[in-house]
Amino acid sequence: MKEFEYLKPDSIKETISILSQFGEKAQILNGGTDLIVDMRDKIIQPEYLVDIKAIPQLNRITYNKQDGLNIGATVTLNEISNSKVVQTNYPILVKACKTVGSYQVRNRATLVGNICNASPAADTAPPLLVLEAKVNIIGPTGEKIVPINQFFTGVKKNILKKGEIVTSITIPPIKDKWTGVYLKQGRKKEVDLATVGVAVVCIRDEVRIALGAVAPVPVRAFKTEELLKGKTIDESLLEKAGKSALTEISPISDVRSSQEYREEIIKVLVRRAILQAKGGHIL
């Protein structure tokens, strides 16, 4: 790794000031599980590393029925998976967090880090999309809230501007009974990147669908959701849903999978996720 200066601010204000000052030359060090690999491979060579783990507000999980769930920037994936509050109220998020890497990685990797890294295959992204999460950002111009839908702007690109950091993610409360499913297809069942990821949330008759690893950014399948609106879910509708999902994505062939296989799997996983969310069995 190239030499750099290590800074450890203990306030958000200080962090923003550092990031604004150094711009491209600075990188945030959160969990480090993506960043340190990139630094070792010389893909990213920052001159300043800003460790945000000493900022007290960022490591909290809070929940109440009115405001929903708030997860701070430095909360690790294991902390989320082990949180009773998340297990009880948002089990789909627990499922997604647990599919990232290994237990060791999840002790360091963070939810916010996962979305800021903005890999098209990020496991936490599809569930956050169907939960309609909001990203809380603070920057030199003040605070703002960005719907998760708008947060990803390209492959490994997010909407953050110079000097801005994500302080937390808010998952709004769902006022009705609901179920959520996250299905991940990889080359192996564990410790693998997603070749395809599908998240579905069903709130009464509403079905929300999000797809990962099949487009430059993780996407909500709005057209497919529209197709399902108000209709009874049966085999033929599920088949139509799978085909419709294909029209909302643009999968590629890469070292992990071919485009054709991704297209096949999307159809299968969309069908299975909806079925499972609706309480049915995949068989």
Place this chain on the structure above:
Amino acid sequence: MKHKIRFTINGEVKEMEVQPNKTLLKMLREDLDLIGAKEGCGAGECGACTVLVDNEPVNSCLMLAVEADGKEILTIEGLSDDINLDSIQESFLKHNAIQCGYCTPGMVMSAKALLNRNPHPTEEDVKEALAGNLCRCTGYQRIINAVLDVAKKGGKK
């Protein structure tokens, strides 16, 4: 610019000055002669560098040495003293869960962390906890059996 850090390593308090661009793994191996943790991939994929930081297993190749400040670190060398082995180590020996030995320190540390947080894991729990530790020699089954055996005995030898 070097940073002063203060941390506990295998029960001993230490103060050191470290370069920011040094990983925790390299610091353990080069500066503290704790060579049990290994660099098998340098990218958090093989788990051979697993150590416990504040009782949690982490890939020390993905942590900077400066991040050890204020932390309690436990490595394989801290599990046994001159006389006694940890019950997990005894179980590994009993079950023939070691062949070349290279993945063993990382495996034992992951297992230690598992039994600390879940003294009665199922076989699935053990597999999940060890999923980030690659072994090429043993085929894993004996490692899993060794961990389950310790759990069955309630951690007693």
Place this chain on the structure above:
Amino acid sequence: MLKYVGKSEKRVDGIKKVTGYVRYTDDLKLSGMLYARIKKSPYPHAKILRIDTSKAEKLPGVKVVITGKVVPNRVGLYLEDKTFLAINKVRFIGEPVAAVAAESEEIAEEAVSLIEVDYEELPAIFSPLEGIKPDAPIIHEDLGSYKHASIILPQSGTNISNHYKIRKGDVEKGFKEADFVFENDFHVPHIQHSAIENHCAIAQVDPEGKITVWAGCQSPYAVRRTLAVAFDMPLNKIRVISPAIGGGFGAKAGTTLEGIVIPLAQQANYRPVKLSFSREDVFTNTFIRQGMYARIKTGITKDGKIIAEENTFYWDGGAYTEYGVNIARAGGYASTGPYDIPNVKADSICVYTNHPVGGPYRGFGMSEIHFAIEQNLDIVAHKIGMDPAEFRRKNALKDGSATVTGQVLENVGLMQCLDKVTEDIEWDKREKRVSKIKYRGKGIACMYKAPSMPNNVGSSAIVKINEDGTVNLLVTAMDLGQGSDTVLTQIAAEVLTVPISQISIMTGDTDCTPYEWQTVASRTTYCCGNSVKRAAEDAKNQMLRLASLKFGISEEGLELKDGQIISKIYPDKKVKIADLAMGLTMPDGSGIHGPIIGRGAFIPPDVKDTDKETGQGDKPVAFWTFGVQAAEVEVDIETGEVKVLKIAAAYDVGKAINPELICTQIEGGIVQGLGSALFEEMKIEKGKVLNPSFVDYKIPTAGDVPEMKISIIENPEPTGPWGARGIAEPCMVPTAPAIANAVFDAIGCRINSLPITAEKVLKAIKEKKR
């Protein structure tokens, strides 16, 4: 009644390993150590026009910079075709063209980036099928002048570095007489050993010019010899120490990076130089398993007897095939698998390509060819409506059968293995449709393997009896994890009648431990075990002789029992080993004989060359190991995912010196085989490895382990210690084809290439539907 042999003794190196105490090469810190890095070729095939190292040399902290000029001698185990640094041209992406030694790894890395190299690209070859074409660009122009072992047959002016032939009987006649003739093609890609320890080597030169090398190598003596050739040095001036090995599987056989550190050390003012490979370096710069294309043509009678077979194997040997040529040969003399076939034509051809270097991988060609052979058998059995296990029984080698080389066999345990495995996998019970989307199937595969080594290579051992009757055992057989330290200690204990705790084994130092050809080929228990047995017997015989002098009783009247030489008739006439260890003190106070040093050496008896044209020979190998595996799989027919539920395995090991360690070997082999069956593939495009890390080269993890049922059969190998034969490689060989056959049983689709990915399976299912 055996006391130590045949018992599941605990590993003698277990505590060292479980405490993290063992020092592997990268753990060694020598004072004044320098760190090395290599400059790699970005092209798969190119002339080197110019290398400018001046900027690198000027960087503060850089001590040595070298290019291929300092290592002009070609080396190689079976064919001397490689140099440690490229000379004149590069033949694969990643080939080292220069190396640096500096005060730190960071400085060395920076220095490497300052080395400027100009290349002229040449047309490259990425498949053996391209390499054999008459107009293919030639990768080794001087092939005709390379020194090689007599058993290797390189073809000058081509890319063929070995062509091994079998011509047994008359295949054309056989095909004419056959009721059915089938032809099938198969493909096996490159994979890699992925031992968890990355390669590392340290070299230091002393003022007398003696070189010491530390490297976790499987074969210190082979390394020593190769380095001596490379650097024109006498053998006594090179010392190779293998401290400990974190997994071998063939990756650390022969030489890899040892030759790069020496010329650096020779200019480092006596400072040690360490070269540590990263995981990415290991993927591109150390041995990979050769790829292979196979075509098998089979002629059978309508009642299922194979009467003719024609096998053609094209091996993707990579840029240098100093080792791969013998893999091609092994593929040739085992080409039909463990079956009795009267007419066989085989051509096993090793071809140069501009891929990374092919080399020895557990199985040495057997996994690759058995993937083809065992699926082919399955295909043929199904085509004539015969049960695959029955088909194998009908054609299997038995006592009195002749192999493809015409060797007549005895002690063939194949049928017993087949019987045990079909019983353990419940072959006749099939639960095909578990649900609408989950289908199950069972598949079976047989295998055989002989140790692939030159006919005349040996092992040796030294036993030193200490003054207190404890023992030091010196060998250069390396414990890669397979447990050889323990097994060899057991053998010494058995002969010397001394408890295992009283024997300390030392290995891996060419200055002190005696010659061992290599720790490869599943030969260690057999070859080194025999040597240890002989060394212990030699020590025992010396002590019997001294005791005979002492007591005035003939040697036949004495025996070694529980650490004492004791008279068979007069039990009061006994003497402890300790009291004879330094020689015998006579009644008048004088001493005779001196310290007891037992020596043992072993070469497998009567192993001979085969005919160059026909490949026929009556004993081309030391022994054959037979084994069978069966797999039960479950396929998700919507995603194509294959889950291996259970593997049953049975091997005829002759004699299990340590049954537990054999089981652990087999378990590890099965899981490694599973990896090659389902996940592993080096994705190489135009010579570039696209997946040189565990992110995209996936190996099995704890969650992938199937239920395993393992059985040991014991038909003694007459020339083995207590009948033992090798098992280390055979246990990986049939796993992939057993899984492939099980997949066919589940879904009726053949996957003729590895790995059997969900993608391939789903595609096959969809095509079948059409």
